[in-house]
Amino acid sequence: MNKTRLEAFSDGVLAIIITIMVLEIKVPHGHEFADLKPLIPKFLSYILSFIYVGIYWNNHHYLLHELTKVNAKILWANMHLLFWLSLIPVATGWMGEHNFAKASMTLYGAVLFFSAIAYFILQNLIISSQGENSVLADAIGKDLKGKASTILNILGIAFSFYNEWISGAAYLAVAFLWLVPDKRIEKVFASKN
Amino acid sequence: MNKTRLEAFSDGVLAIIITIMVLEIKVPHGHEFADLKPLIPKFLSYILSFIYVGIYWNNHHYLLHELTKVNAKILWANMHLLFWLSLIPVATGWMGEHNFAKASMTLYGAVLFFSAIAYFILQNLIISSQGENSVLADAIGKDLKGKASTILNILGIAFSFYNEWISGAAYLAVAFLWLVPDKRIEKVFASKN
Amino acid sequence: MNKTRLEAFSDGVLAIIITIMVLEIKVPHGHEFADLKPLIPKFLSYILSFIYVGIYWNNHHYLLHELTKVNAKILWANMHLLFWLSLIPVATGWMGEHNFAKASMTLYGAVLFFSAIAYFILQNLIISSQGENSVLADAIGKDLKGKASTILNILGIAFSFYNEWISGAAYLAVAFLWLVPDKRIEKVFASKN
Amino acid sequence: MNKTRLEAFSDGVLAIIITIMVLEIKVPHGHEFADLKPLIPKFLSYILSFIYVGIYWNNHHYLLHELTKVNAKILWANMHLLFWLSLIPVATGWMGEHNFAKASMTLYGAVLFFSAIAYFILQNLIISSQGENSVLADAIGKDLKGKASTILNILGIAFSFYNEWISGAAYLAVAFLWLVPDKRIEKVFASKN
Numbered sequence: 081m082n083k084t085r086l087e088a089f090s091d092g093v094l095a096i097i098i099t100i101m102v103l104e105i106k107v108p109h110g111h112e113f114a115d116l117k118p119l120i121p122k123f124l125s126y127i128l129s130f131i132y133v134g135i136y137w138n139n140h141h142y143l144l145h146e147l148t149k150v151n152a153k154i155l156w157a158n159m160h161l162l163f164w165l166s167l168i169p170v171a172t173g174w175m176g177e178h179n180f181a182k183a184s185m186t187l188y189g190a191v192l193f194f195s196a197i198a199y200f201i202l203q204n205l206i207i208s209s210q211g212e213n214s215v216l217a218d219a220i221g222k223d224l225k226g227k228a229s230t231i232l233n234i235l236g237i238a239f240s241f242y243n244e245w246i247s248g249a250a251y252l253a254v255a256f257l258w259l260v261p262d263k264r265i266e267k268v269f270a271s272k273n
Numbered sequence: 274m275n276k277t278r279l280e281a282f283s284d285g286v287l288a289i290i291i292t293i294m295v296l297e298i299k300v301p302h303g304h305e306f307a308d309l310k311p312l313i314p315k316f317l318s319y320i321l322s323f324i325y326v327g328i329y330w331n332n333h334h335y336l337l338h339e340l341t342k343v344n345a346k347i348l349w350a351n352m353h354l355l356f357w358l359s360l361i362p363v364a365t366g367w368m369g370e371h372n373f374a375k376a377s378m379t380l381y382g383a384v385l386f387f388s389a390i391a392y393f394i395l396q397n398l399i400i401s402s403q404g405e406n407s408v409l410a411d412a413i414g415k416d417l418k419g420k421a422s423t424i425l426n427i428l429g430i431a432f433s434f435y436n437e438w439i440s441g442a443a444y445l446a447v448a449f450l451w452l453v454p455d456k457r458i459e460k461v462f463a464s465k466n
Numbered sequence: 467m468n469k470t471r472l473e474a475f476s477d478g479v480l481a482i483i484i485t486i487m488v489l490e491i492k493v494p495h496g497h498e499f500a501d502l503k504p505l506i507p508k509f510l511s512y513i514l515s516f517i518y519v520g521i522y523w524n525n526h527h528y529l530l531h532e533l534t535k536v537n538a539k540i541l542w543a544n545m546h547l548l549f550w551l552s553l554i555p556v557a558t559g560w561m562g563e564h565n566f567a568k569a570s571m572t573l574y575g576a577v578l579f580f581s582a583i584a585y586f587i588l589q590n591l592i593i594s595s596q597g598e599n600s601v602l603a604d605a606i607g608k609d610l611k612g613k614a615s616t617i618l619n620i621l622g623i624a625f626s627f628y629n630e631w632i633s634g635a636a637y638l639a640v641a642f643l644w645l646v647p648d649k650r651i652e653k654v655f656a657s658k659n
Numbered sequence: 660m661n662k663t664r665l666e667a668f669s670d671g672v673l674a675i676i677i678t679i680m681v682l683e684i685k686v687p688h689g690h691e692f693a694d695l696k697p698l699i700p701k702f703l704s705y706i707l708s709f710i711y712v713g714i715y716w717n718n719h720h721y722l723l724h725e726l727t728k729v730n731a732k733i734l735w736a737n738m739h740l741l742f743w744l745s746l747i748p749v750a751t752g753w754m755g756e757h758n759f760a761k762a763s764m765t766l767y768g769a770v771l772f773f774s775a776i777a778y779f780i781l782q783n784l785i786i787s788s789q790g791e792n793s794v795l796a797d798a799i800g801k802d803l804k805g806k807a808s809t810i811l812n813i814l815g816i817a818f819s820f821y822n823e824w825i826s827g828a829a830y831l832a833v834a835f836l837w838l839v840p841d842k843r844i845e846k847v848f849a850s851k852n
Contacts, residue, residue, distance in 0.1 A: 088280075089284045091668045093291060096289060096293075097292060099676060103296075152331075155331060163320075163323055282523060285478055290485060376501075380502070482674060483678060541717060552677070559686040569690055572692075
């Protein structure tokens with residue numbers, strides 16, 4: 081089984097996830113600039129989730145790059161990842177509609193957390209199918225970034241019960257951590273290819 | 274006519290089907306955890322349907338893998354399959370909104386049943402176009418899994434008139450039957466390729 | 467410029483068009499079988515439109531098969547076709563929600579008519595870019611099927627002012643005309659490839 | 660990293676953007692022709708945005724054509740472009756629902772403006788990654804069309820505070836500027852390939 085359709089299907093699902101989130105930003109009923117004001121939290125939560133899905137797409141790209149043989153486990157681990165990512169639009173919508181209310185921040189963090197777990201499972205399955213000396217295993221190394229993200233994510237969830245803004249700052253920090261270009265990974269891939 | 278666009282179109286439709294189902298999980302009006310409670314049946318029905326569409330995508334992948342020549346019959350049999358699968362989101366939404374009410378379980382089972390029939394037709398057309406000794410014919414063999422699924426599916430529909438939970442258990446059993454990796458099929462494909 | 471992305475983009479748009487139509491079949495509020503009854507006209511109109519989009523996808527497939535050089539005119543003629551096809555879901559929804567009311571049958575026919583015109587323009591541009599002796603020109607020949615469809619389509623529009631059922635029969639006849647496998651076209655392509 | 664998935668993902672997102680806009684044209688409640696009248700501004704705004712997204716897809720196609728090496732900067736510049744384009748459906752819906760009200764024309768112009776900026780950034784990153792003598796740098800030249808568009812776009816935003824129709828005329832002019840086939844660019848590409 082080749083990976084072309086796995087990539088195509090994942091790209092399709094990720095493209096739809098990233099785009100249907102915008103449907104949560106409903107057209108305002110009035111026609112004045114002031115009518116756009118209630119859309120601001122929705123817009124901000126859309127930006128955050130757009131970046132998150134973008135990061136997952138980007139990392140997914142790297143993850144499958146070295147993959148040569150797709151087996152049933154990898155296929156279902158990929159489905160599992162897409163499942164959690166597909167819940168991002170609902171969590172984003174709830175967060176945006178209620179101005180980052182505490183419970184919505186917990187849910188958002190939980191969806192991000194389970195997405196990260198699903199990604200971690202997929203990553204490990206791919207590495208173990210490729211062998212320990214694979215380019216991917218090299219590139220990921222001790223996966224400090226992944227571990228730091230998970231800790232920040234858990235902190236975000238914990239803080240969401242006390243203060244939604246600290247929680248939001250934690251989620252934002254994770255996004256920035258991944259947005260900053262990762263020289264090391266690019267270098268490893270470049271040198272091996 | 275080559276199969277690239279047939280795969281691309283099917284992947285597109287399946288990716289959209291699996292993702293628009295999440296639109297049925299409407300953002301709750303309140304902002305407390307308690308407001309998420311009515312979403313639980315919707316969420317559970319989403320999980321079940323996500324797995325079903327995932328299984329169809331997975332099997333579709335195998336089905337077209339060996340295909341070399343697409344003819345008009347195969348093309349329309351594929352459209353027919355996509356048609357029934359496209360009804361899964363509506364059936365899922367009805368089931369989730371009314372807490373697995375009996376009639377919704379019947380409808381859900383019927384959509385699954387017609388999808389299975391459509392898949393069976395497509396499978397037979399592909400095998401007959403490839404010849405009896407094709408890898409696919411070998412891999413499918415007596416199609417015990419397909420037959421068991423159909424029987425469970427029919428039982429699920431029959432029970433939906435009496436008890437929605439037995440019905441649901443039947444649909445769940447079909448999903449598990451296919452989720453368990455099928456060593457035999459993978460082996461046949463691996464040995465022949 | 468190559469045609470790969472033109473095909474991919476068209477496949478994407480067609481896959482979305484065919485799938486979002488199902489969103490018009492809203493989940494019923496009640497949970498009895500009787501609550502499904504108002505969905506019947508929506509369901510029937512969905513079937514008809516599904517077949518139409520399927521036919522367009524199928525024919526589009528043939529049309530681009532022989533294409534080697536994409537120019538700006540062909541690209542925009544393709545966009546023009548996608549534009550009209552993208553209106554099918556709205557027209558279908560209106561038709562289904564008002565039980566095939568006369569005005570909705572006129573609109574539906576008009577959308578089909580403009581789609582056919584757009585297809586005809588695209589077909590002519592591709593033939594003229596390929597040369598008169600192209601396989602496509604051969605396969606289409608005098609385009610009797612295209613002409614018959616257009617006449618039936620116009621009759622359907624005209625009748626929609628008097629009787630919606632005759633109008634519907636005309637649209638149905640066009641669909642059947644294209645669903646029946648076209649031995650001639652397949653033969654011409656097969657013999658030349 | 661190759662560009663295949665970048666193209667596939669962008670095509671997916673653009674296909675969804677261009678198609679979900681049609682969801683803003685809600686099925687009318689009545690079943691007479693007169694009930695279609697309120698849809699006219701929505702329809703007109705849909706046409707304009709369809710052309711805009713079509714132009715972006717077309718230009719994006721050219722932009723990535725010569726690209727050989729995708730780096731993280733290009734990838735995120737592409738995401739940034741998709742982000743602004745994904746806001747076109749909301750802006751279009753607001754404009755269409757309120758009959759091109761002044762504020763909606765400002766917002767629409769702003770979304771187009773930021774899309775143009777994002778496109779400009781992506782274009783520069785690609786040119787600088789390809790070297791000054793790339794075919795793309797040649798084809799774009801002094802980018803007079805891009806500059807004229809930006810000026811017209813800014814004029815459209817400025818006028819939207821006084822008269823929505825002059826503003827609309829400016830946005831329409833930009834669309835026509837790009838719709839007219841660009842002989843020069845096609846020639847440069849044709850001669851170099």
